[in-house]
Amino acid sequence: LVVATGAIPSRPPIDGLDRYGPADGVHLLHTMGDTHAIMASITERPVGSAVIVGAGYIGLEMAEALTARDIAVTQVEQLPEVLPTVDPELGLLVAEQLRTHGVDVRTSTRIASIERKDGRLVVHGAHTQTNEAFVRTTDLVLVVTGVKPDTALAAATGIPLTSRGAIQVDHYMRTGLPDVYAAGDCVLTHHRLLGETYLPLGTTAHKQGRVAGENAIGGQRRFAGSLGTQAVKVFDLVAARTGIRDHEAAPAGYARTGQLLGVQMVGAIATAVHKRIDTAATAIFRELTIDEVSDLDLSYTPPLGSPWDVLQAAAQLWARKVSPQTVPSSS
Ligand SMILES: Cc1cc2nc3c(=O)[nH]c(=O)nc-3n(C[C@H](O)[C@H](O)[C@H](O)COP(=O)(O)OP(=O)(O)OC[C@H]3O[C@@H](n4cnc5c(N)ncnc54)[C@H](O)[C@@H]3O)c2cc1C
Numbered sequence: 162l163v164v165a166t167g168a169i170p171s172r173p174p175i176d177g178l179d180r181y182g183p184a185d186g187v188h189l190l191h192t193m194g195d196t197h198a199i200m201a202s203i204t205e206r207p208v209g210s211a212v213i214v215g216a217g218y219i220g221l222e223m224a225e226a227l228t229a230r231d232i233a234v235t236q237v238e239q240l241p242e243v244l245p246t247v248d249p250e251l252g253l254l255v256a257e258q259l260r261t262h263g264v265d266v267r268t269s270t271r272i273a274s275i276e277r278k279d280g281r282l283v284v285h286g287a288h289t290q291t292n293e294a295f296v297r298t299t300d301l302v303l304v305v306t307g308v309k310p311d312t313a314l315a316a317a318t319g320i321p322l323t324s325r326g327a328i329q330v331d332h333y334m335r336t337g338l339p340d341v342y343a344a345g346d347c348v349l350t351h352h353r354l355l356g357e358t359y360l361p362l363g364t365t366a367h368k369q370g371r372v373a374g375e376n377a378i379g380g381q382r383r384f385a386g387s388l389g390t391q392a393v394k395v396f397d398l399v400a401a402r403t404g405i406r407d408h409e410a411a412p413a414g415y416a417r418t419g420q421l422l423g424v425q426m427v428g429a430i431a432t433a434v435h436k437r438i439d440t441a442a443t444a445i446f447r448e449l450t451i452d453e454v455s456d457l458d459l460s461y462t463p464p465l466g467s468p469w470d471v472l473q474a475a476a477q478l479w480a481r482k483v484s485p486q487t488v489p490s491s492s
Contacts, residue, residue, distance in 0.1 A: 163344060164343040168191075172189070177276055186282055188303050188304070190305050199303070212235045214305065216238035221244060224264050225396050236259060239289055241268055243268060255427065267295060269289045269290055282298070319338065320336045320338050334373035351386045354388065354445070362391060388445055388446060392435040397430055402425040417483070433465075455473045457470075
């Protein structure tokens with residue numbers, strides 16, 4: 162048996178979220194059914210504006226999608242910057258991109274309630290630091306604030322879960338019950354640098370599913386582990402990351418060894434950020450040092466880059482900052 166029940170969208174404690182639904186213009190976005198419901202909402206009645214609660218990658222993609230349909234979007238995020246999976250300095254670039262395309266970005270703002278008034282929706286919240294009130298009257302509210310593992314079936318069956326509610330699996334995707342495997346958004350993620358964590362991504366789900374399926378019929382394949390590699394397109398910009406960030410490195414026991422542990426990038430679509438991050442992911446997967454990144458034989462042609470790829474230039478810049486006397490400067 163392979164359990165692959167996926168995840169369910171988290172429902173933040175917003176008053177009204179349980180009372181209103183797609184017929185009122187209040188939506189979650191997780192399934193194809195949710196997509197069809199949103200399409201129905203924006204095509205079957207006039208929708209001039211929308212509030213998106215959450216500025217993770219799905220919220221950002223939806224800001225672009227609704228803007229493309231001439232809907233005025235307000236994007237609300239309770240954390241200090243959008244796209245909290247990258248450092249705030251990079252999140253700021255993404256926020257600027259949203260604003261350039263007319264999105265009203267409200268960070269450090271937490272939504273507390275939604276109510277229906279005179280046929281429209283009124284969203285109430287407050288700034289998390291100043292407590293200044295946030296009120297917006299709108300036609301559509303989209304709540305996209307992450308997911309949690311869907312493990313009700315597994316729990317009822319007695320399959321052991323982690324403290325965060327994901328199915329406990331080993332690297333062979335075996336659960337704690339004999340002959341029962343599990344994969345995807347319902348299981349914990351074995352991370353190559355962090356150990357056990359929860360990182361629901363389609364790329365990871367595909368790999369875990371392949372391992373679980375093969376082993377369920379007698380194979381011995383091992384899930385190599387995730388690096389949380391991900392990319393998101395926001396209008397003309399792409400943001401991507403792989404590996405871990407500064408604040409994760411020290412608690413995970415990493416000192417300054419020179420090993421490449423994480424890379425984050427933001428760039429225009431034409432700069433192929435999503436593929437450059439894959440070079441970084443490959444380097445981290447093979448435990449290269451930052452110095453060794455400069456040795457990689459990466460391609461070069463003047464219209465598309467320079468002899469040192471931007472990843473190598475960044476590696477050299479980093480190395481110069483850490484040990485200025487040992488690293489030659491790059492052009
Ligand atoms: C809008 C959106 C955009 C995304 N974009 C990206 C992206 O760009 N890149 C990326 O890597 N990931 C992305 N993801 C995440 C990706 O979709 C998931 O990580 C992936 O689908 C997980 O696969 P899964 O098979 O574990 O779960 P799912 O695809 O969720 O499938 C689980 C299925 O099990 C069914 N199920 C649950 N319980 C039962 C039961 N008791 N009986 C029968 N069936 C049951 C569910 O209905 C569901 O259809 C995105 C997700 C969303 C919602």
